[in-house]
Amino acid sequence: MATRSSTSSSADRLAPLMAHLLVGVGGLLMLAPFWFMFVFATHSRTDIFSLPPPLWFGDASLGNLQILTSRLPFWRNLGLSLYVAAASTGFTLLFCSMGGYAFAMFEFRFKRALFALVMGTLLVPSFMNMIPTFMIMNALGWIDQPRALFIPGAANAFGVFLVRQFVIASIPRDLVEAARMDGCSELGIYWRIVLPLLRPALGTLGLITFIASWNNFIGPLIVMRSPEMYTLPLALRALQSPVDTEWGALMTGSAIATLPLLVLFMLSSRQLIAGLTSGAVK
Amino acid sequence: MGQVTLRGIGKRYGSTEVIRGIDLEVQDGEFMVFVGPSGCGKSTTLRMIAGLESITAGELLIDGKVVNTLHPAARGTAMVFQSYALYPHMTVAENMGFALRMAGIGAAERARQVGRAAEILRITELLARFPRELSGGQRQRVAIGRAIVRKPSVFLFDEPLSNLDAALRVDMRIELTRLHADLGTTMIYVTHDQVEAMTMGDRIAIFHEGRLAQVGAPLDLYHRPANTFVAGFLGAPRINLIDCPSAHHALWQQWLQCQADRPSAGRAAPSRLGVRPEHLQVVPVGSGVPATVVMAEHLGDCSILHVQVAGIAGLFNLKSVRDSGTFAAGTLIGIAADAASVLAFDADGRRLA
Numbered sequence: 001m002a003t004r005s006s007t008s009s010s011a012d013r014l015a016p017l018m019a020h021l022l023v024g025v026g027g028l029l030m031l032a033p034f035w036f037m038f039v040f041a042t043h044s045r046t047d048i049f050s051l052p053p054p055l056w057f058g059d060a061s062l063g064n065l066q067i068l069t070s071r072l073p074f075w076r077n078l079g080l081s082l083y084v085a086a087a088s089t090g091f092t093l094l095f096c097s098m099g100g101y102a103f104a105m106f107e108f109r110f111k112r113a114l115f116a117l118v119m120g121t122l123l124v125p126s127f128m129n130m131i132p133t134f135m136i137m138n139a140l141g142w143i144d145q146p147r148a149l150f151i152p153g154a155a156n157a158f159g160v161f162l163v164r165q166f167v168i169a170s171i172p173r174d175l176v177e178a179a180r181m182d183g184c185s186e187l188g189i190y191w192r193i194v195l196p197l198l199r200p201a202l203g204t205l206g207l208i209t210f211i212a213s214w215n216n217f218i219g220p221l222i223v224m225r226s227p228e229m230y231t232l233p234l235a236l237r238a239l240q241s242p243v244d245t246e247w248g249a250l251m252t253g254s255a256i257a258t259l260p261l262l263v264l265f266m267l268s269s270r271q272l273i274a275g276l277t278s279g280a281v282k
Numbered sequence: 283m284g285q286v287t288l289r290g291i292g293k294r295y296g297s298t299e300v301i302r303g304i305d306l307e308v309q310d311g312e313f314m315v316f317v318g319p320s321g322c323g324k325s326t327t328l329r330m331i332a333g334l335e336s337i338t339a340g341e342l343l344i345d346g347k348v349v350n351t352l353h354p355a356a357r358g359t360a361m362v363f364q365s366y367a368l369y370p371h372m373t374v375a376e377n378m379g380f381a382l383r384m385a386g387i388g389a390a391e392r393a394r395q396v397g398r399a400a401e402i403l404r405i406t407e408l409l410a411r412f413p414r415e416l417s418g419g420q421r422q423r424v425a426i427g428r429a430i431v432r433k434p435s436v437f438l439f440d441e442p443l444s445n446l447d448a449a450l451r452v453d454m455r456i457e458l459t460r461l462h463a464d465l466g467t468t469m470i471y472v473t474h475d476q477v478e479a480m481t482m483g484d485r486i487a488i489f490h491e492g493r494l495a496q497v498g499a500p501l502d503l504y505h506r507p508a509n510t511f512v513a514g515f516l517g518a519p520r521i522n523l524i525d526c527p528s529a530h531h532a533l534w535q536q537w538l539q540c541q542a543d544r545p546s547a548g549r550a551a552p553s554r555l556g557v558r559p560e561h562l563q564v565v566p567v568g569s570g571v572p573a574t575v576v577m578a579e580h581l582g583d584c585s586i587l588h589v590q591v592a593g594i595a596g597l598f599n600l601k602s603v604r605d606s607g608t609f610a611a612g613t614l615i616g617i618a619a620d621a622a623s624v625l626a627f628d629a630d631g632r633r634l635a
Contacts, residue, residue: 174366177334180334180354181381182381
């Protein structure tokens with residue numbers, strides 16, 4: 001009995017240790033590519049391929065940046081990426097919040113059918129959209145135009161669904177009716193009452209949209225032709241070739257491309273999650 | 283002014299008719315209570331007056347003007363919701379001033395009017411807080427304040443006290459009654475609580491299955507209910523009703539005798555008789571109708587006895603003011619009814635006048 005209890009207690013102590021070890025190793029494996037990206041960004045191509053490879057920061061970052069900017073309109077690509085991601089996020093938040101709110105709160109003809117249609121678009125594989133997207137953008141004359149990247153996705157099924165569920169779960173109908181009785185117009189109710197309360201949902205949706213747009217490779221590949229209209233993922237890919245790839249410059253570009261997301265993530269963690277509706281009813 | 287007239291008001295959702303032709307006149311300055319069991323249509327009727335539900339039949343007039351299709355904000359009504367419905371992202375002052383802001387009134391004037399309403403409700407120190415920082419009672423005051431600020435001609439209350447605890451509810455009941463006296467504005471108040479209805483209303487409208495069962499002053503309804511539904515709905519413990527099939531029984535005979543003793547004798551024979559628990563007395567065994575105490579609830583100031591009368595299914599309620607605490611289960615007693623207060627109903631449940 002005594003031995004059994006002692007073995008079980010040592011096993012009890014061992015289990016969390018093993019778990020921590022496992023998570024630690026996993027974490028290291030996840031972080032290693034990032035680490036090497038930042039480290040390689042500060043080394044020249046020859047340093048990178050030396051043995052053993054550099055594990056700590058070097059001093060070639062400025063040189064890398066020079067190569068980067070000479071081979072690519074890098075700052076323009078970066079600006080375009082930011083512009084497309086910001087516009088995508090703005091438009092998505094606006095239209096998805098409107099759509100989700102309407103589907104949650106209003107009664108109108110064909111509501112169920114329309115909602116089913118919107119949700120049905122989630123079932124279409126994105127690859128099936130590639131050629132139609134190109135044809136439509138071509139017909140509109142939007143090839144090589146940034147709007148071809150942020151207008152088509154402005155009202156998407158995922159966003160509409162996310163907002164609709166949030167409205168149903170946490171915006172009481174009484175609030176909308178109270179505002180209506182207070183003389184607020186329908187647009188005013190959406191803007192002054194519903195939108196502020198949607199902040200947690202919009203924060204999540206905004207973050208997801210921004211990241212998706214920032215990392216989007218296929219979209220720009222389909223609609224962008226000239227290198228100065230490339231967004232970052234496409235531009236950095238253009239830096240690679242089978243024979244002459246400037247790995248240091250590529251890593252510098254990648255590192256710079258990662259920074260906005262890191263900043264965004266640090267800024268937006270807490271307050272987006274905090275429930276704003278507490279105290280609304282009861 | 284705040285006169286509300288309902289002419290044959292009806293509401294239908296698809297093929298289900300939930301409100302069936304309500305005719306009602308609420309006088310200017312009156313405190314009218316809509317009461318009834320859940321699902322009786324009282325809240326729907328209130329929401330139709332507010333403009334939050336469409337009216338599918340009849341006419342709604344406020345101050346003589348048909349407002350059936352008028353926007354809720356243009357009807358001159360203000361509503362206090364059961365959930366309070368305060369805007370969570372606005373301070374108390376912003377909540378109360380929201381309607382004024384929507385009406386395009388400047389910040390200074392808004393602050394003045396909000397301040398005055400806050401004084402009436404004694405919530406001045408809460409103006410800078412957010413709803414989540416308030417207790418239930420405070421939120422209720424803010425919700426009322428938001429209605430007051432609009433200076434409506436009619437206040438609409440949708441079960442405003444049902445989220446409060448019992449003690450606070452009594453306080454707010456008194457406060458609302460005083461507020462009505464101070465403002466003199468028409469108030470329409472929906473509740474399922476008969477105590478609120480009896481104590482607050484100038485008149486009560488009792489709803490039953492989408493119709494008005496009876497409208498009148500509280501005590502009128504209590505003493506002269508139009509039908510068995512009203513008689514049963516008002517009063518706790520419930521009125522005792524006894525059916526015709528037990529006509530041979532002593533209790534029926536005794537109550538019938540009570541009826542016959544009254545001056546307005548010689549009308550149609552009743553098929554149901556009703557007597558309220560406080561109108562039944564305990565008399566010594568041997569006199570009155572013999573009964574057995576099944577359960578006694580001693581409340582201190584009185585006792586409620588549930589008694590079994592031989593030959594009658596179901597228990598009778600008796601409210602005994604004297605002899606509190608002397609009745610145990612199984613005690614044999616005699617019961618007798620007040621001659622004047624026995625009510626008689628016809629086969630359709632209507633009271634025989």
